Amino acid sequence: MLSPEEFIPQAVGARLPVNKVSVVNGEEQQHWQKAEILSIRNDEPNSKHPVEFYVHYEGFNKRLDEWVPLSALDLSKVKFGKTQKKSAPNAVPGAKGTTVAAPPVTPSGNPASRVEGSGSGAAFGVPHNAIVPQKRKRPDRDRTPSEKQSQATPMDTTSEQASQDAGNVEGGEGGEEGGEEEDTFSKEKELEKLRVGGSMTQCLTEVARLKNINKIVMGKYEVEAWYFSPYPEEFSQLPRIYLCEFCLEAVGSARQFERHRAKCTLRHPPGNEIYRDEQSHISFWEIDGKRQRQYCRNLCLLSKLFLDHKTLYYDVDPFMFYIMTSSDNVGHHFLGYFSKEKHSSEDYNVACILTLPQHQRMGYGKLLIQFSYELSKIEKKTGSPEKPLSDLGLLSYRSYWADTILEKLYEYKGELSIQELSEETSITPDDIMHTLQALDLIKYYRGLYVIYLSQGNMQHHEKNVAKNRTRIDPAKLHWTPPKFTASQLRYGY
Ligand code: ACO
Numbered sequence: 493m494l495s496p497e498e499f500i501p502q503a504v505g506a507r508l509p510v511n512k513v514s515v516v517n518g519e520e521q522q523h524w525q526k527a528e529i530l531s532i533r534n535d536e537p538n539s540k541h542p543v544e545f546y547v548h549y550e551g552f553n554k555r556l557d558e559w560v561p562l563s564a565l566d567l568s569k570v571k572f573g574k575t576q577k578k579s580a581p582n583a584v585p586g587a588k589g590t591t592v593a594a595p596p597v598t599p600s601g602n603p604a605s606r607v608e609g610s611g612s613g614a615a616f617g618v619p620h621n622a623i624v625p626q627k628r629k630r631p632d633r634d635r636t637p638s639e640k641q642s643q644a645t646p647m648d649t650t651s652e653q654a655s656q657d658a659g660n661v662e663g664g665e666g667g668e669e670g671g672e673e674e675d676t677f678s679k680e681k682e683l684e685k686l687r688v689g690g691s692m693t694q695c696l697t698e699v700a701r702l703k704n705i706n707k708i709v710m711g712k713y714e715v716e717a718w719y720f721s722p723y724p725e726e727f728s729q730l731p732r733i734y735l736c737e738f739c740l741e742a743v744g745s746a747r748q749f750e751r752h753r754a755k756c757t758l759r760h761p762p763g764n765e766i767y768r769d770e771q772s773h774i775s776f777w778e779i780d781g782k783r784q785r786q787y788c789r790n791l792c793l794l795s796k797l798f799l800d801h802k803t804l805y806y807d808v809d810p811f812m813f814y815i816m817t818s819s820d821n822v823g824h825h826f827l828g829y830f831s832k833e834k835h836s837s838e839d840y841n842v843a844c845i846l847t848l849p850q851h852q853r854m855g856y857g858k859l860l861i862q863f864s865y866e867l868s869k870i871e872k873k874t875g876s877p878e879k880p881l882s883d884l885g886l887l888s889y890r891s892y893w894a895d896t897i898l899e900k901l902y903e904y905k906g907e908l909s910i911q912e913l914s915e916e917t918s919i920t921p922d923d924i925m926h927t928l929q930a931l932d933l934i935k936y937y938r939g940l941y942v943i944y945l946s947q948g949n950m951q952h953h954e955k956n957v958a959k960n961r962t963r964i965d966p967a968k969l970h971w972t973p974p975k976f977t978a979s980q981l982r983y984g985y
């Protein structure tokens with residue numbers, strides 16, 4: 493067994509069991525979980541602060557990465573990596589309170605995050621890889637996703653639900669494979685990627701960085717951040733940052749926030765309200781990234797806290813943003829959003845989608861998804877979300893696709909072709925095909941594929957209808973697709 497003095501100088505990159513504390517159904521549970529040390533702080537011999545290690549749990553989503561004390565490490569089972577530096581303390585600056593080493597790339601592979609097994613794919617007992625079109629090269633993910641559910645309560649810290657699962661889920665740590673491929677980050681490259689690929693996937697060194705923001709306070713909620721987001725560096729020293737719910741400006745202290753609120757007159761997102769439902773108090777606002785750059789950049793910074801591998805920071809011009817709010821007598825409070833390319837060469841109808849953690853698992857994600865398809869219906873196009881999807885994104889889309897397709901089949905008593913289903917729903921034929929396979933609704937019969945609606949599927953649909961969830965009412969959507977001239981679509985500075 494190594495002593496702490498022997499271990500600390502070579503800790504970064506080492507793998508060992510870590511005593512992980514999880515909150516499952518409101519109860520704290522501890523277990524030993526294999527992890528890799530990504531960083532160490534306060535390792536100065538005379539530092540008043542204790543040494544802490546930033547660990548990544550193998551097989552878990554990166555949003556569970558955290559700082560742990562020395563006492564949480566099992567130093568009797570340390571494994572060192574091949575490329576590991578043996579002299580970490582001298583190799584990096586070690587100012588008090590700062591991070592002293594940050595290897596840019598986490599291990600290869602695609603560990604999963606945790607999800608309670610309730611996604612549609614799982615519910616229907618079908619391999620998950622059956623459902624998403626394989627347009628780009630992606631890791632195997634035909635296993636059950638798992639996840640930390642992070643949901644904040646008013647002025648409460650984020651709770652965590654976790655239990656290990658053998659699954660690889662795309663987006664769990666998406667963007668980390670092939671770590672050597674690309675490790676410089678430049679504005680030009682990002683712009684080129686946006687122009688050519690329509691992709692919002694970011695440079696790997698950016699996405700692999702350590703979580704830098706602890707918590708955000710937004711309205712009456714305090715929420716833990718999940719991932720790195722490029723907020724000003726000084727924010728990373730703070731226990732929490734404060735965000736204005738209306739303009740999304742971030743400040744570092746409660747006093748600064750009070751000053752901001754006294755000046756800020758905004759009470760809703762700075763765009764056109766294109767949807768309003770008086771009953772549910774839900775509205776949608778359309779915002780052009782080029783016209784509201786500051787707001788959209790603030791939004792991207794905020795959403796990067798909860799999106800690991802997809803989002804952009806400053807080049808918001810090529811995108812439209814659709815913000816979902818809930819209104820009360822104070823104003824329209826931000827619930828979630830999705831962004832959409834003004835011109836998508838791959839017919840994506842959503843680039844990034846997010847429900848703020850404090851509002852997750854209440855059906856808002858599916859409302860956002862439904863809204864994105866309602867826009868596609870008006871455009872008379874089919875659309876699909878930009879790949880790769882995160883684990884939670886995949887779950888939500890699967891569930892939406894399954895609900896929507898079953899609903900249509902039920903309505904038409906199964907008498908619909910894939911093409912007709914696609915025309916009715918604006919879901920691409922690829923996504924429909926994968927969903928039908930996942931639901932076991934497609935049979936090969938006498939040389940032909942036929943859709944077969946089983947009793948079980950009908951019951952599932954009836955149960956779903958009985959839940960009586962809030963849905964988007966197309967009659968309340970007042971929208972004409974924005975048109976852009978070629979010069980408006982030429983982005984640049
Ligand atoms: N565990 C298990 N199931 C879950 C979980 C979870 N943590 N979260 C959502 N689900 C399931 C729900 O049960 C529901 O399925 P059901 O209707 O069959 O029961 C479905 O997923 C959707 O749930 P909603 O409550 O409608 O979705 P939510 O408001 O939680 O938002 C979203 C989903 C947007 C993916 C949210 O989790 C999020 O913002 N995550 C972080 C950002 C992210 O990963 N975005 C997607 C990236 S991919 C892309 O951008 C194209």
Ligand code: ZN
Pocket residue numbers: 736737738739740741752756757758
């Ligand atoms: Zn403000």
